[in-house]
Amino acid sequence: MLKSILRPQIIIAVVLSLSLLGFVLSLSDLSKVMGRIQGIPIFTMLPCLGLAVAYLALKGFQLRFLLEEIEIPIPWKPLVFSFAIGEMSIMIPGGVYVQNYLLGRTASAAFSRSSAATTAVLLAEATVALTVVAVLGIPGWQWLRPAILAAVAFAGLALSTLMVVGPLRRLACGVMLADPFKKVGWEFLEMVKELSVLARPRVVLRFAPLSAAYLLALVSAFYLVGHAVGQSTFTFQQAATVYLLALSVVLVSPISSHVGVIEATGLGAMQAWGYSPTEGMTALLGFRIVWTGAVWLACGSTALLLRGQWR
Secondary structure (H helix, E strand, O other), X not given: OHHHHOOHHHHHHHHXXXXXXXXXXXXXOHHHHHXXXXXXXXXXXXXXXXXXXXXXXXXXXXXXXXXXXXXXXXXXXXXXXXXXXXXXXXXXXXXXXXXXXXXXXHHOOOHHHHHHHHHHHHHHHHHHHHHHHHHHOOOOOOOHHHHHHHHHHHHHHHHHHHHHOHHHHHHHXXXXXXXOOHHHHHHHHHHHHHHHHHOOHHHHHHHHHXXXXXXXXXXXXXXXXXXXXXXXXXXXXXXXXXXXXXXXXXXXXXXXXXXXXXXXXXXXXXXXXXXXXXXXXXXXXXXXXHHHHHHXXXXXXXXXXXXXXXX
């Protein structure tokens, strides 16, 4: 796993993400940003920890449900352990799939099959996030709603065409199974096969509300941190549109890094709502620090309790 994480393409992506974060920070008054973040009171951090635990519990339950739907029974200890390590790795490029690698080592679950559940989680999150942003909108960005609708319609049409039209489906399979993509192609097709099972309306209607529930916990924490760093006019609608738009940009490409991309996108949305770069970065970076700390505390403690799974 360490060799996979330290591949040049991963290292380069991390460096680029940190460079992007550094550039975004340069647009604000860094001393003011850090000063306000240091003033976040403890009575804000504790509710954020509670919201992080709720977020993780709902997301973990959703993952277990999806794995059961594709008939991958996994005991709770390796599942919780793999999920906890995966959530701690989520900020690195492709880190969301670390849990699938660990499920293969701890519970002998094939990566190509279990990754279908993780991909379904990402698709559900992106759908919920984009729907909320399209409904609420961002002032001055009249192009956003048509762009979201066009992107979703194009993706749905392309996927439906590929799955329904026989010659196109056979052509895609032939390309995926040709050298030098043969090994990866088999795994990808296996994942698509399991995704088709999870795409059934009965399954979607059961797990999609869970995505909305834990994203609500995420946005609530962002709203609390925004007020804690001095943004007294920060509304829940603003918190939802800013963070869900930034998150959806990351979810479109699951191999991208959360760090830098969320801050850059979120800063643009914050400015559209009338906040200065310093105010926007204070809320975004403050939330990054508080939320990451809460998730790492919860997941790190869980992984430590289940340390026997390392064997």
